[in-house]
Amino acid sequence: MTESTKFWGIVPAAGVGKRMQADRPKQYLELAGKTVIEQTLSRLLQADVFEAIAVAISSDDPYWPQLPIAKHEKILAAAGGTERADSVLSALKSISGKASDDDWVLVHDAARPCIAASDIHHLIACLIHDDVGGILALSSHDTLKNVQDGRIAGTLDRNHIWRALTPQMFRYGTLKTALEEAEGNPAITDEASALELKGLQPKIVEGRPDNIKITRPEDLSLAQFYLEQQ
């Protein structure tokens, strides 16, 4: 790491969260006295490593402007996109005048409010000298099945299977180019997959299991429990 290496946060927050069946996008549901996205951003700010955090927000989002954290000096709003990858690319472009190609960006889902500062510091420590970058991930404890038409077609070797979490940490220039090249490709569901398409092999860094993504209604009470435990 050179002394001038900077870190930027990128937070895609322009999803609707259909699986929550709620009256508003999941990032605006209440969690431990705040909204989910306020919990997430507070934790990223607590890590105290970012120059700024660019948050991708949907253009018709009435909730974001009402949040006090939207006015925080380190929080910048960017336009959201059709898919998660479009939102991430839009947020990356929004800081193009400020970030250098060699700076690190950490992309973190707005819907993962239990991210611990220790996990962010661990990810950075593991990757700071890496040529490619990498992601927080969890090994699988369950046996995993390949299923077709409701029937098991095979068993995967779980020694080689990991669940991709966020943050995902890459160099600004590499990630922006990879996402631009992959634009419109539905297989790009995280940042690592855009780099994989270029033949690069991002590193896996084992993360904490409490870094869950709010996806279904029952995830909110689990997240509340984890926040209290932390």
Ligand code: C5P
């Ligand atoms: O829907 P899913 O849980 O996979 O979304 C992961 C993250 O990506 C969420 O924080 C969501 O707000 C964000 N997202 C986005 N733009 C989209 C779709 C999802 O910023 N078009």
